[in-house]
Amino acid sequence: MEQLQQQLQETKDQLEKLREAIPLPSPQEVYARIINQYLEVDRCAKKVASISRHIQTISRSQTSLECRAHRISIILLKIENLRIRLAATKLHLTTLVALPPLLFATGVITKPLRDEWMARPFYNDERNLLLTDPDRVKMGAKELMATLDSHRTYLSDLRDSLQLEQLEEEISSHDEVRNALKNVQETVEKFANQPGRSAAAQQRHDHDQPEEPYETEDEDEELESDEPESDGEDMRNEQAPRAIEMGNEQKEVVPAQRPRHVIEAELHEESRASNQVARIIEDLMSLPTCPPRRRGGGLPRSVALRNPPIKCAFCRATGSHRADACTRVRSVRERRILVQHQKKCGRCLEQCPGNSTCRMFHAKCIYCKKEGLCELPDQVLETCDKL
Template identity: 25%
Template sequence: MPIERVNEVENLKEQLRQAQRSLHQLKCAIPILPDADVLYEKIVRTCTDHYTHTQAVTSLEEKLRRLRLSDKPSEQRLSEIGSLNLEIDYLTLQFRFCRSQLFTLFSVPPLLIALDKMTPQEWETLMRRPQETSPNKPLVMDLNTLENITFDQLQALNSLRFSLNDFRAEAQNDADKEQLPFEGEPRNRLDSMQKFNLDIQDAVKNALHGKAPAPVQDAGEGTPKVRGEDEIIRENEEFIEGLIESGSEHDDHDDQVSVDEDMGSDSAHDDLSEAEGSEEEPEEVWQEEPDEPEQEEPEDEDQRELDDEDDIPEEFPRRENLRRRAIQIENEIRSTEQAIHNFEEILRQYEQEPLCPPRRFDLGRIVRGNERYMKCAFCEASGIHYSDSCTAFRDPLERRELIREAGRCWTCLERMCARGATCRKYLTPCFYCRDRGHHSALCDFPDHSDYIRTRMEDAKEGRRRSLNRLRDLQRERAYLGVDL
């Protein structure tokens, strides 16, 4: 019997020595721990940084909203989108760092208590010290609440990243659309110049064929030929003077050929000689006309009147049509300018409306293993999607009615909740409107924001079309060149 007791005592001593060695090893493994006051200051500093990053997310959402409503060039918008994307990455890293720091800091008090460096009562007294971010706004220092806020903020940043990617694609499309007209404008101008040159050439050909051949048919009359050339020169003196001179030389050559063929007739020879003399010295012909019989003067006046009457159907209706078109263009320009002003006024009113990111139904699938049994508060599907991304019930009013009938908490959507300040998400702001007191899945602000965005896009599209129409009308007015 004494031998058994001796063996038992020896075993107990050995266990004690092993426990002492293990305790010594644990003490050696524990790093140098800060004092309770230093630890508390670090926790307060980290919680303050966490709150600052939360405010930065709200500011980031406002920057994205202003960028969506701005009329800045596409290149500048793309540059700002890149900056916002970097801010999202930075805030994501900061939230993850704060989460890691908080877990580490809140694991130190149990070690200090275990090492008899402080008592639980001392730690509770430290944590009761009031800390405020602003007057009457306490600083959140509960680890579970901070974890919930961090989760919501990371989800908000992820949604902002997707929205920013969509906006980047839209801005890139706008930049491509702006680049295409810029590249096509020189080509359009060249085409317009080429068409204008072709129109001028057609006008010259029509003028030459319409009046220059007339003197050749009346070989014995020199005066009408000189008058026809003068009329052509007066009508086209700005751009066909050289062509008229070459055409006159060609007509002289044709007249000379006709004279050689009719040399047998003396009377015809005399008439042709007079015609040649009138072509070479037109001033002398006009001076000798008073010596001719007075019966020829009425014929010349009648011929001039006929020529003037021939010009009226070609010139007067064309000018009248141009004048009418110019008046119509002026009226359309005034109407288009008024429409542009109306669209800008509509956009100015909508830009003052607060907006939030759209509700992304396609990004709410559950991928975490510890959430595979989580149920949707509306359709009660398990492990498929979060409640905010439920596609079976999209209307916020319908969702609120379901929550009211099921007796769930409006803040955490749970049935077993004491409500009020004791709810674990009491201090968690809504992802969309940033207010407290309701869950993000029950917020109706995204629907209002979607409506405002749709109306703004319609107004921008109407303004863009009106601006394009105004440029076309101004270009057409400059091309006509008609003074009203």
């Protein structure tokens, strides 16, 4: 008898220690929290259905690329929010479902009473019957997270393709403006450097100037002349052919000889330009070089058989080439703009903080041994074009 009393006392002491060790909430509070988590899963399910409808609308939309990309970014933020809510709900449910056995052990509530509470019908915000089976609720939350992951992958690829298309349109418009400005500049330089243009303009200017009238003789001198009128007429007849000959000689345009200092200045300018071109060529030849990129070369067999397959960071092509050998986004400038638009890391070309935690933080470029996006391969091609 004494032994049984001792065991009973030990059991009471253990229960008392259990009550003091774990500050358990009241049964009513646990009951209310479990129902709230069920409601949270039901609300998230409605949000996921709404997101699915929005995705279908965006897929059929004919709005601008920028507008669709902006709407996709908003939906991606909503998806991340729902994933966090569902993950937190699963953790809370796991903890709350583990509390009733502890409450039974401490004698705060009995199992029949708790089963009676949970057998009551519950309704959601739309007055529809709410699912209250913990295992089925957890399975539903898991399926919702899988659906959200699928939506996130699809929207990320769609946004990347829209941003790439928008970038191509911007680059095309910039190229058109640059070509137009280049044509205007070439036209201006052509007319400015046209030989003989200034001399021809000067001749046209001299030709347009009005000729000065010849000074007529004074009437008084004509009256004072003692020679007879017939002699004057003979002299005028003799001077007429000479005047015609002089007029013909004046009409002949004699090409103007260019001054010596003008010729010397032009020779000096040509020499200076030649020296400048030689210096430019020397500077271009001294630039660092490296092998140009091997575009469109495919993947090695070991990389091509990788699972999951490798995906290009720029054109999103799967299993065909690395990002460095991308044939759709070629220049470093386009790639930098695309990486900035997608808010990716410039080293690993993925979503990461971009600090020392990046997996490519200490990796070097195979061309110039520098970090990040290498510009030397494109600079080599530009240098060859300039030469």
